[in-house]
Structures are given as C-alpha cells and as structure tokens.
Amino acid sequence: DQQVKQNSPSLSVQEGRISILNCDYTNSMFDYFLWYKKYPAEGPTFLISISSIKDKNEDGRFTVFLNKSAKHLSLHIVPSQPGDSAVYFCAASALLGNQFYFGTGTSLTVIP
Amino acid sequence: NAGVMQNPRHLVRRRGQEARLRCSPMKGHSHVYWYRQLPEEGLKFMVYLQKENIIDESGMPKERFSAEFPKEGPSILRIQQVVRGDSAAYFCASSLQGQPQHFGDGTRLSIL
Numbered sequence: 001d002q003q004v005k006q007n008s009p010s011l012s013v014q015e016g017r018i019s020i021l022n023c024d025y026t027n028s029m030f031d032y033f034l035w036y037k038k039y040p041a042e043g044p045t046f047l048i049s050i051s052s053i054k055d056k057n058e059d060g061r062f063t064v065f066l067n068k069s070a071k072h073l074s075l076h077i078v079p080s081q082p083g084d085s086a087v088y089f090c091a092a093s094a095l096l097g098n099q100f101y102f103g104t105g106t107s108l109t110v111i112p
Numbered sequence: 113n114a115g116v117m118q119n120p121r122h123l124v125r126r127r128g129q130e131a132r133l134r135c136s137p138m139k140g141h142s143h144v145y146w147y148r149q150l151p152e153e154g155l156k157f158m159v160y161l162q163k164e165n166i167i168d169e170s171g172m173p174k175e176r177f178s179a180e181f182p183k184e185g186p187s188i189l190r191i192q193q194v195v196r197g198d199s200a201a202y203f204c205a206s207s208l209q210g211q212p213q214h215f216g217d218g219t220r221l222s223i224l
Contacts, residue, residue, distance in 0.1 A: 006154075034212055043116070043203055043215030044155070089154060099168060100145070100213060104154035 006103035019077040023090035030092040035075045038087045080110045118216035126224045133189040133219045137206030144187045145205045199223045
C-alpha cells in the first residue's frame, strides 16, 4: 500500500524555468515531510523539509508547499539549473513515528 | 567527511549464499534505518534500529533477513540463502531523533 505517491515518473524543464514536483499522501497522521535528491549511484541527499504547522518553507531556489486539506505537497525549483537533474523523492512521517515513507521518485531533467 | 558509510558498494552472490551488508552511521547518530530499492521502484523501509535494539522491523521479509546494530561496530543487514529477487540496492540511513535522515551511497547486491 503506497502511502506516499509521486504520480509523475519524469519531468523535463528548460533551464531557467520553474520545476514543480508533486507528491500526494494518504495518511492523515503524517505531519513531517521531506524532499530528497538522488544522483545515479549515490544515496539520496536531504534537500528541504516542512512540518504540518507550516504551509510553506523556502531555502534558496527550493520551496516546499504543503496543502494539508488536499494531502498534497510540492517542491518548486526556481530557476532550474542543469545540475538539478536528478531523481527527487518525497517522504513523510509522523513526528513521533519511526518510519519514513518514500514515494517512487520523479526524474527531473533540466535542459540547457 | 564522516557521512554514512556503507560497504561493500557492490556485492555479487550466487543463489543460496549469504550476503552481509555493513553500515557505519554518521558520528553521533544512534538511529539507523535500512531501505531497499528495487529497479524502477522507490525506497522501501525495511528496519529501524537503535544501539542493540530493533525498534521497528515491519518492513523486513519474515524469513532469511535479519539486522543488528551492536554496541560496538557497524549495523549489519544479513540475508541468508539469497535468491534472484534479492537483487536490489540497499541503502542505510542514520539520524538524530526526529531529524532528517542522512543516507549512505548504498550497496548494490547482484545475485547470479
């Protein structure tokens, strides 16, 4: 049972434009959400997180938006750069829980 | 850079052999997680350990798989009598309580 879903397996964006990666979840107990970036042959790298008390968190070019009523979060990358080309995973957990549930990933390609 | 260290990076085993995957967490981290990534799939949680204790093993297959995190030394994921379906990338992550997980670069297990 996939509790965190990334319905777009891939996304291509022109350099300089905005990349929007989407993630949906089903468990209303989730209250902590993270985005990871993964290059081939490497482990995922933590990018940005948001807790359910917020609806937006920004770090440089990366912004995560959380819509609790829709059980939806998104990652915006502005402006997109070729080095952003990677697989992006969203993950969710309950703050007091032990498990982080990961989506299946979205492969982002930024075209120079 | 004392990140999460996994070894070996690549492991080849024949069907029926044992596979041992090692993970040294980041300095100061007492929480260790193991994930498996099958081709074309996301990261699947397997087990969460703290020193000398298995906290949550709900993602572990019931047979042939075991994990430990001893008082001294790395965490070990052990797979006995490997089968072709065990071929995957196995990632270890470590964290402080309630903080984002930091991942190693994984062990790619291939079963001949």
